[in-house]
Amino acid sequence: MANAAAPVSSRDSQLGGLSLILFALGAVGPFLNPLAVPIIRPGQPFTGADPAVQVIGLWIAFSLLALIFGFFGRRSRAGRLGFIGSGVVLGVVLFLALFLVSRPAVKALPPPAGPSLPAP
DSSP, X not given: OOOTTSOOOXXXXXXXXXXXXXXXXXXXXXXXXXXXXXXXXXXXXXXXXXXXXXXXXXXXXXXXXXXXXHHHTTTSHHHHHHHHHHHHHHHHHHHHHHXXXXXXXXXXXXXXXXXXXXXX
């Protein structure tokens, strides 16, 4: 760890501040995203991207940028906060993704034995 008495350069402070801003945008920004609202026109099928995928993609992009800028500005306090915070968040997401992917597939249930109902 850097010497506590050594001054932090302005470049490190700027990169650390940018990291913290990106981390905050990653936490709040996707929920304020106007692109996340699907535009559905009557009589036309919805052909855009799923809004949840857009929100998650923006969140991951902001978190990765916060991690990168936090690494380069890690000598400042804001850079350490952005680096550690985004690292923890991305670590949890990676753990959950690996957990959900590694689960065994669920087998389909056989159809019930009995009189079948007519299709509506």
